[in-house]
Amino acid sequence: MNLTEKVSYLKGLAEGLELSEDSKxxxxxxxxxxxxxxxxxxxxxxxxxxxxxxxxxDEVDEDLAELEDYVFxxxxxxxDDDEFYQVTCPQCGEEIFLxxxxxxxxxxxxxxxGTNLEFDFDDDDExxxxxx
Numbered sequence: 721m722n723l724t725e726k727v728s729y730l731k732g733l734a735e736g737l738e739l740s741e742d743s744k745x746x747x748x749x750x751x752x753x754x755x756x757x758x759x760x761x762x763x764x765x766x767x768x769x770x771x772x773x774x775x776x777x778d779e780v781d782e783d784l785a786e787l788e789d790y791v792f793x794x795x796x797x798x799x800d801d802d803e804f805y806q807v808t809c810p811q812c813g814e815e816i817f818l819x820x821x822x823x824x825x826x827x828x829x830x831x832x833x834g835t836n837l838e839f840d841f842d843d844d845d846e847x848x849x850x851x852x
Contacts, residue, residue: 730756759769816831
């Protein structure tokens, strides 16, 4: 039994008591039942509205999932297989990420402070020590 049905049942019980309009107590009971009836109808309307919002939210969620699939489906195509090396500038402490192309130059200028950084490599093609 939902809220509006319960209030209707209460209203029927009150009418079955054949309350007199003259008594203050009976007037209060009738007004309280009317207020309960209004509240039950308002709650019912809110529940209906909430169900509609939930339905619309589900639709938006499905549309967003389709959009994400469309946008991010080809994400693997854009992945870069290059290795990156992290170097910290001894002058300013800026962290710099270098790829194979940068390393082939044997030196770069720090993008933060402009200090020229030179690199020594071992046989495995990894950075051993950055120097000024």
